[in-house]
Amino acid sequence: xxxxxxxxxxxxxxxxxxxxxxxxxxxxxxxxxxxxxxxxxxxxxxxxxxxxxxxxxxxxxxxxxxxxxxxxxxxxxxxxxxxxxxxxxxxxxxxxxxxxxxxxxxxxxxxxxxxxxxxxxxxxxxxxxxxxxxxxxxxxxxxxxxxxxxxxxxxxxxxxxxxxxxxxxxxxxxxxxxxxxxxxxxxxxxxxxxxxxxxxxxxxxxxxxxxxxxxxxxxxxxxxxxxxxxxxxxxxxxxxxxxxxxxxxxxxxxxxxxxxxxxxxxxxxxxxxxxxxxxxxxxxxxxxxxxxxxxxxxxxxxxxxxxxxxxxxxxxxxxxxxxxxxxxxxxxxxxxxxxxxxxxxxxxxxxxxxxxxxxxxxxxxxxxxxxxxxxxxxxxxxxxxxxxxxxxxxxxxxx
Numbered sequence: 001x002x003x004x005x006x007x008x009x010x011x012x013x014x015x016x017x018x019x020x021x022x023x024x025x026x027x028x029x030x031x032x033x034x035x036x037x038x039x040x041x042x043x044x045x046x047x048x049x050x051x052x053x054x055x056x057x058x059x060x061x062x063x064x065x066x067x068x069x070x071x072x073x074x075x076x077x078x079x080x081x082x083x084x085x086x087x088x089x090x091x092x093x094x095x096x097x098x099x100x101x102x103x104x105x106x107x108x109x110x111x112x113x114x115x116x117x118x119x120x121x122x123x124x125x126x127x128x129x130x131x132x133x134x135x136x137x138x139x140x141x142x143x144x145x146x147x148x149x150x151x152x153x154x155x156x157x158x159x160x161x162x163x164x165x166x167x168x169x170x171x172x173x174x175x176x177x178x179x180x181x182x183x184x185x186x187x188x189x190x191x192x193x194x195x196x197x198x199x200x201x202x203x204x205x206x207x208x209x210x211x212x213x214x215x216x217x218x219x220x221x222x223x224x225x226x227x228x229x230x231x232x233x234x235x236x237x238x239x240x241x242x243x244x245x246x247x248x249x250x251x252x253x254x255x256x257x258x259x260x261x262x263x264x265x266x267x268x269x270x271x272x273x274x275x276x277x278x279x280x281x282x283x284x285x286x287x288x289x290x291x292x293x294x295x296x297x298x299x300x301x302x303x304x305x306x307x308x309x310x311x312x313x314x315x316x317x318x319x320x321x322x323x324x325x326x327x328x329x330x331x332x333x334x335x336x337x338x339x340x341x342x343x344x345x346x347x348x349x350x351x352x353x354x355x356x357x358x359x360x361x362x363x364x365x366x367x368x369x370x371x372x373x374x375x376x377x378x379x380x381x382x383x384x385x386x387x388x389x390x391x392x393x394x395x396x397x398x399x
Contacts (some may be wrong), residue, residue: 006047007058007275013039013046014278029126029277029336032370033362036281047282056113060234062276063341064226064244065269070155070253070272070338071248072262086149090312093150093332094123096310097303098165106301113169114353117346118295120165121361122303124156125151126336126372132378142211150311154361155338156245162342163191163239165348173350176397194239197232198246201225205247206254209261219264232313241341273337278364282338283347298361307332323383330379335370336365 013035021031039046102119106112134144167187171240209218229247233240262289308329315325343361347354380386 008280009046010036010039010098010275010282010342011271014274015121018141018196020382025373028274030366031377032274033281033366033369034281035140039278040282049277059276059279060230060240060346061227062269062272063344064230064240065272066276066341067159067241067244067266068222068226068229068248069262069265069269070159071148071202071245071250072252072258074153074156074245074249075252077253085318085320086146087153088318089146089311089320089328090150090153092212092314093307093329094154094161094266096120096313097306100306101299102194103301104298105295108294108298109129111175113350113351114295114357116165116169116172117162117350117353117357118299118360120158120162121152121339121357122299122306122341122344123161124335124339124342125154125158125307125332126241126334126339132285133373133380137377137380137386139380139385141323141330141380141383143324143327143380143383145386146315146320146328147323150328150332154332158338158342159241159245160191163194163242166239166346168296169350173352181281183236190237190239191242193236194242195246196234196238197238198229198243201229201232201243202247203252203254206251206258209255209257215260218261219268222261224266239344241345270385277337280344280358290360292356292363294354298365300361303335304333327379327383331359331376333368333375335368336347340365 003260014032017031017035017038018028021028034048034142034178037043041047098119100119101122102115105115133139134148160397166186166303167190168321171186177276202225205221208221212221225247226244230240233243251261255261311329311332313324315328318329339361343354350357377386
């Protein structure tokens with residue numbers, strides 16, 4: 001019962017922290033992380049280390065739903081509609097961010113497993129923070145039109161890069177010699193099996209939905225699918241993120257009414273996600289933060305440069321407008337949920353480096369979530385897609 005009470009306290013603190021965060025125009029995810037830091041074992045110790053261990057299943061379920069929601073955005077008809085230009089930009093900015101973080105950290109002498117894992121996490125972007133700015137200021141124009149599909153696909157690319165990099169990092173961390181098998185075949189096997197199993201589960205729940213039509217029944221099916229996917233991934237050492245993403249992707253491409261599933265899950269998951277972020281903040285060992293130092297600074301700089309010039313290169317290759325080349329990369333800096341989820345996976349998959357990876361990612365998330373929305377607004381305003389403020393109010397540009 002102590003753990004249950006601790007979860008209740010975590011939710012209350014998370015809710016309370018959203019009030020001051022709202023006053024200074026910060027996203028809720030930042031408030032949740034700060035709330036976790038305050039009540040965690042390394043600060044007020046209201047939420048103890050023993051409680052964190054007992055809630056690992058809750059964290060796994062939250063990660064499953066984060067991945068599931070990403071998969072639902074991976075609709076082939078939508079991808080076909082947005083065209084190859086957005087896909088090109090998405091792949092280049094994600095890959096260049098990963099590559100630049102990898103090269104920078106390795107060049108400064110940091111261990112390969114640490115460098116590769118952080119590089120893969122660098123690919124992830126936080127669509128929620130970006131979309132919040134777009135909706136709040138009703139931004140409209142070429143940059144916004146390109147930005148929305150890019151952030152929708154970005155995390156899917158990031159999950160694939162993370163699965164490959166983590167497999168190689170685990171081999172290196174375990175002292176296994178680098179071979180063609182360990183560098184390519186094993187990661188590829190994990191990716192293929194994860195996607196195959198996830199697709200099979202997605203197909204099964206699509207069939208079940210032919211016989212269950214109420215919102216509550218469909219919510220139960222979605223929850224069961226994510227729980228089953230997370231458990232199977234754990235038992236067979238597969239990627240739970242990729243597997244649950246494949247569940248959502250398969251479902252949305254088979255069922256035309258899959259949007260109703262996301263409507264009911266979206267109404268159920270916010271408290272779960274809030275707890276996930278609060279618990280992630282609580283697990284951050286403040287004693288590790290000062291040791292982040294150089295690696296944290298390099299991560300922030302290399303990722304930001306990679307995101308900006310990756311999108312610039314992609315936009316140049318597809319002959320996008322000058323505004324897209326100049327401003328798109330700035331809007332891709334926010335980082336939150338998926339990156340934190342990857343760090344949680346690394347915490348258990350790479351015991352020797354997990355704590356430092358988590359500290360770097362959570363510290364970077366706090367910084368990115370503080371400045372990211374502000375930079376996004378500035379970029380869209382400079383692109384002429386948000387009118388400059390007049391008398392304290394933002395007015396949409398008239399076309």
